[in-house]
Structures are given as structure tokens and as C-alpha cells.
Amino acid sequence: MLKIWGRTNSVNVKKVLWCAEELGLSYERVDAGGPFGVVDEPTYRALNPNGLVPVIEDDGLVLWESNVIVRYLAAKHGAVHLYPAGAAERARLEMWMDWVASSIMEPYRQLFWNTVRLAPERRDHAAAEKGLQDLRGLLAIADRALSKQPFLSGEALGVADIPLGCVAYSWFNMPIERPDLPHLQAWYQSLTGRPAYQKSVMIPLT
Structure with a gap:
């Protein structure tokens, strides 16, 4: 197993x-x-x-x-609906996955740790604010992509959506001021209707 x-x-x-x-x-x-x-x-x-x-x-x-x-x-497991077989199509999805790793995760970490995870007396508010400002600009990139298609992967959920989808739950549930990113919001709402997302991602932020 x-x-x-x-x-x-x-x-x-x-x-x-x-x-x-x-x-x-x-x-x-x-x-x-x-x-x-x-x-x-x-x-x-x-x-x-x-x-x-x-x-x-x-x-x-x-x-x-x-x-x-x-x-x-x-x-x-042959899940071509999540991860297509073609090299070009796989690369397009992997691009978004690697973008989250290389661009999103560090500002996200600074924001999340200094807003949620660390005790109040240990928080670095300047680092949290910088993380927030950086994420606002970065998530606008995803919002523009999602204005053209319902998922980062295309017309249906795929592996491209999984890394940012996990970050999105924290983004939309932290006590922060979020910019209006309507396409990102609609995408996130679609994720919240998936039982697998509800079980694995939508747990209390700690």
C-alpha cells in the first residue's frame, strides 16, 4: 500500500x-x-x-x-485527465506547478507563518506585509490565466491546479486584505466543491 x-x-x-x-x-x-x-x-x-x-x-x-x-x-495510475500523456501538454501543466514552487512559496511562507503559524509575539509584520504585496502581484498572473479558461490545467482540473490550489485555501481564509481577483476566486470556489479537496485541503489553518 x-x-x-x-x-x-x-x-x-x-x-x-x-x-x-x-x-x-x-x-x-x-x-x-x-x-x-x-x-x-x-x-x-x-x-x-x-x-x-x-x-x-x-x-x-x-x-x-x-x-x-x-x-x-x-x-x-494512468490519470490522463489529470496529467496528459503528450510531452507538450505535460510541460504546460508542469510549468504552473514549478511556478508555484519557484515564485509563490517563499512569499506565501512569509505571509502564512507571520499571520497564522507563529505566536503573535514572534511575528515579523514587515515580512508578512512584503509577502502579501508580492502575492498580490503573483496571483494576478494566475487570475489573468484563469480569465481565459476555468482551470490552470485547461478545461478541467489537472496537476497544474494542485500546488496553487493548496495555497489558495490559506489565501482565502487568512485574516488579510485581498485584492479583487474574480477569476481566481471563481476557480477557488470550484475547488471547494470537490470532495477530495474538502477532505485533504480544507482543514483548520495551523
């Missing part, structure tokens, strides 16, 4: 759990990271030398890096 290591409140773990739920996979999840520890234990470092979550074990294969895991699961 597929084994997923990671705590449920991690955005990167949520990607893998959401994908697994969309695919209807049976899996075992093991708490790791944050208050659960585990990630510094030698047995875990043998799986992921970075000491981060998520990690999966699947039929003897060990993988880390959440976007890679999402693509692997979709490809292994």
Missing part, C-alpha cells in the same frame, strides 16, 4: 493527499514533521536526507518533493 509521510497541515503534504484522493487511492499516512518530529530520526533521513515532508513509499520506490510525487502518482 502507498505510504505517505507528513502532517496534514503542511501545504506540500496536502498536495499529495489531494492527488491521492482524486485518484481514489488507498494509502497509509504517518504523521511526521512539525510537532510530530520523526524527520530527524535516522530511519526517516534514510528516506529523505533533507528531513522534510512529504515522503512516499510505493512498491519499494521512495520519493520526496511534492510536485514530483503528484506527477508520479498521476502517471503511474
